[in-house]
Amino acid sequence: MTALTLAGIGHAYLGRTVLDNVELAVAPGEVVALVGASGCGKSTLVQIAAGIIEPMRGRTVRSYARQGMVFQEPRLMPWATAVDNIAYPLKLVGVPYGERRGRARAAAARVALAADDLGKFPVALSGGMRQRAAIARALVVEPDFVFFDEPFTALDQALKRRMQDLVIEAATMQAFAALFITHDLIEAVRIAHRIAVLDLNGRGVAGERTLPGVPGMRQDRDIFDEVQSFLHDDPLFCHINDVDERREA
Amino acid sequence: MTAARYIADRLLAAVRFLWGAWAGLAALAMLAALWQTGHEAYGDFILPAPLATLAAAATILTAPSNWTIALDTVRRALQGFAMATLAGLTAGLIAGYSAATMRLARPLITVILGVPPIAWIVLAMIWFGPTDGTVLLTIVIAAFPLMFAGAAEGVAGRDRSLDDMAKAFGAGVWRRVTTIGLRQVAAQVFPATTISLGTAFKVAVMAELLANTGGVGGALARARSNLDVAAALAWIMIVVAALIAVEYCVLHPIRSAFERWREAARPWGVKR
Known part of the structure; x- marks a missing residue:
């Protein structure tokens, strides 16, 4: 039973492949953080998942009733x-x-x-x-499903924490599943049940790590240690802070 | 916002708008002063004094038959303006959303703009004779490209990220156009609307004069054959007054209601 399934998703802009063969499933009530280096196609993937872009290859199965989305900019009218x-x-x-x-x-x-x-x-x-x-x-x-596309990148640290707490609280209370795009590992570890890492060149999901504990109950100390061990000991995260400027607008 | 608060808000905007009329009056007074200087330099025959013209206009408007003449022109101008606006907006929206239509339409618009208005009047006179049709066609031809370009630019320049937002919340194409697209087009279209309304009045008088279809244009033709400069100026004044009345009593209130949010960006200081 999954809320959202992405099967074999591939996409290209003007012939340049940005995503290929991405497989990802999100269970009901589960918050999955999708991290990856800058420009690896995270944004494109979430837009495909939310139905804003039609993928060139692959299938999106949405088995939830209602979706919401928060963008990097507020996008208010x-x-x-x-x-x-x-x-x-x-x-x-x-x-x-x-x-x-x-x-x-x-x-x-x-x-x-x-x-x-x-x-x-x-x-x-x-x-x-x-x-x-x-x-x-x-x-x-x-x-019952919310997409977050790097929603707090433009906010300062204190505000960012407040907003993350808001999201954690809302996700717990309303029990929605979420796909949360971020390039901030601390944010990912605070908010999510599971972290998926997108390949540096968008060639599929490079790997996943299930996080111990429940979002909102984790101590700052543990979050910090977790992030440090990811960055220093886990080969999956070694490219996470690489900067590639081929970011899509 | 509650209804009472909304009404209070609009009333305040109206008072502010009327207060802004002082600036307009000051500009008109300056024009009158220049006019008076010209009158004193060249004499009554070439340029009658502004007050004398005002008096002449008042005299003209005492006769009910002259009201009919003026209202004829206003009616034609508004009719032509409405037709041009409707056609221009529809075509502009279609062209804005469909790139292929835009590519086809752009050269046509250039052609329409390239043909001098006077040529359209000649053609319209041949087709319609001295009737309303001549005046209306000329107005539509003159004002249509403005509205078309305004609407098409509005669609092309819209904030596409809002479209994506609406899409993420499940809005189909039609809902995106009605709730997001049109609203953004409106902001672009308002300047074009004022220009095309002015064009409609000017072209109406010109077409009336040339096609001999009565109205203010006819009255001007008569004043010219009588060498009655005062009457000519008085009629011009009446047309301009009618244009100002329509623009400030109809267009501007609509515009300010649509652009309330822009006012909010300027909590103090000079308002438009």
């Missing part, structure tokens, strides 16, 4: 207020105006977005508030 932005996915499925506003308020409360910020336009919100709104927008549909 500048002309709509925060609450209307959060309610947008509900509008798409035809939830009546009053009800979707109520549910958007509830979702905003869950990510600690202040009630008097809800009437503001995105331009008037701080970077952290915008990303909170984007997370609330993903949670408002009560998803």
